[in-house]
Each structure stands twice: as C-alpha cells, then as structure tokens.
Amino acid sequence: MVPLSVCRRQMLSPYCDTLRSNPLQLTCRQDQRAVAVCNLQKFPKPLPQEYQYFDELTGIPAEDLPYYGGSVEIADYCPFSQEFSWHLSGEYQRNSDCRILENQPEIFKNYGAEKYGPHSVCLIQKSAFVMEKCERKLSYPDWGSGCYQVSSYVCY
CATH class of the missing domain: 2.10.55.10 (Leishmanolysin domain 3)
Structure with a gap:
C-alpha cells in the first residue's frame, strides 16, 4: 500500500x-x-x-x-x-512506447513530426503542430508530448 x-x-x-x-x-x-x-x-x-x-x-x-x-x-x-494504445474501431493499432519502431505513425498521420525507434524519447511539446499543404491546415487534437529521436554527445 x-x-x-x-x-x-x-x-x-x-x-x-x-x-x-x-x-x-x-x-x-x-x-x-x-x-x-x-x-x-x-x-x-x-x-x-x-x-x-x-x-x-x-x-x-x-x-x-x-x-x-x-x-x-x-x-x-x-x-x-x-x-496507452491507439485503437481504431476496436482494433489495436500501436502503443505509445517511443523506442518501438513499429509504433511510428504513417507519414500522413504523423501530425507532430514524431520519430519512433531505439534512440527516441518522449519530449514535451510547447504547442500543437500544424501540417500545411497548399491551402489546407491539419493538426492533431491530442497533443502535449511526442516521441523524437535524440543523440547524446560526450564532452571531454
């Protein structure tokens, strides 16, 4: 307890x-x-x-x-x-673990320009991303954090 x-x-x-x-x-x-x-x-x-x-x-x-x-x-x-996991019509799509490459959203559904994989971590977003294509603007209503690839540097 x-x-x-x-x-x-x-x-x-x-x-x-x-x-x-x-x-x-x-x-x-x-x-x-x-x-x-x-x-x-x-x-x-x-x-x-x-x-x-x-x-x-x-x-x-x-x-x-x-x-x-x-x-x-x-x-x-x-x-x-x-x-958590994303489901569509009750069917499992993917989960939110940043390190699993298979969780990468499809390119046209990747509203936050995220990158999933073994070198990715969750980072807080300051505002919602907006995808623009010609006159259309798309944004994903669920936002606040996302998965992004990082690299580490060792300073001597």
Missing part, C-alpha cells in the same frame, strides 16, 4: 492531477520512454477514505473530490502518467 502522505506531497511527480479529457492532454511517462496520459478519472462511487488524495482539483467541486482517483486499483488509486 502506498502511504497517503506520498500522494498528498507538494511535489506531484510521479503522480498527476490532470483529468482525462477529449482531446487528450498528452505528457510523458516519468522515464521519458513513452507518451502518456494521466489516468485520473471519476468513479461512480466515492473511493474509500484511505484512497482519497485530493484537497482540490481544478474545475471539480470539493464535494465531488472523493469520486476521483487513478484508474489502477493495484496502485491504490494514485493517479500517474500511464502509456
């Missing part, structure tokens, strides 16, 4: 307090190996007292706070940034 004080501490990391919404607010898993979303959600019934971690949540009335927690019971409902 995670002690209550761990989730109530001032520094939120590795926990999060962003409610899943549409469009998704993407972030990075703590180790930067995957794009992630905060798994904070509203439950139909109040969580047991020992799993109620919030004194406040932006946009949520105080009386509703007992209904909010992370989606993973084994993590004592502590919300954390969790990698």
Whole structure:
C-alpha cells in the first residue's frame, strides 16, 4: 500500500492531477520512454477514505473530490502518467512506447513530426503542430508530448 502522505506531497511527480479529457492532454511517462496520459478519472462511487488524495482539483467541486482517483486499483488509486494504445474501431493499432519502431505513425498521420525507434524519447511539446499543404491546415487534437529521436554527445 502506498502511504497517503506520498500522494498528498507538494511535489506531484510521479503522480498527476490532470483529468482525462477529449482531446487528450498528452505528457510523458516519468522515464521519458513513452507518451502518456494521466489516468485520473471519476468513479461512480466515492473511493474509500484511505484512497482519497485530493484537497482540490481544478474545475471539480470539493464535494465531488472523493469520486476521483487513478484508474489502477493495484496502485491504490494514485493517479500517474500511464502509456496507452491507439485503437481504431476496436482494433489495436500501436502503443505509445517511443523506442518501438513499429509504433511510428504513417507519414500522413504523423501530425507532430514524431520519430519512433531505439534512440527516441518522449519530449514535451510547447504547442500543437500544424501540417500545411497548399491551402489546407491539419493538426492533431491530442497533443502535449511526442516521441523524437535524440543523440547524446560526450564532452571531454
């Protein structure tokens, strides 16, 4: 069991307090190996007292706070940034692990100019990317982080 004080501490990391919404607010898993979303959600019934971690949540009335927690019971409902998978019509497409080359989006669906592969990490985006082709502008509604290839330099 995670002690209550761990989730109530001032520094939120590795926990999060962003409610899943549409469009998704993407972030990075703590180790930067995957794009992630905060798994904070509203439950139909109040969580047991020992799993109620919030004194406040932006946009949520105080009386509703007992209904909010992370989606993973084994993590004592502590919300954390969790990698995920994309599905289309219920069929698995890919997941958000940056190091797996097969997760690379198709060229015309790669709105964030991402690059997946063994040398890629998740980085925070400052704004949504916009693809322009002639008069058309396309942007992906879910943004906030993406996978990008990095190189490391050793200085002597």
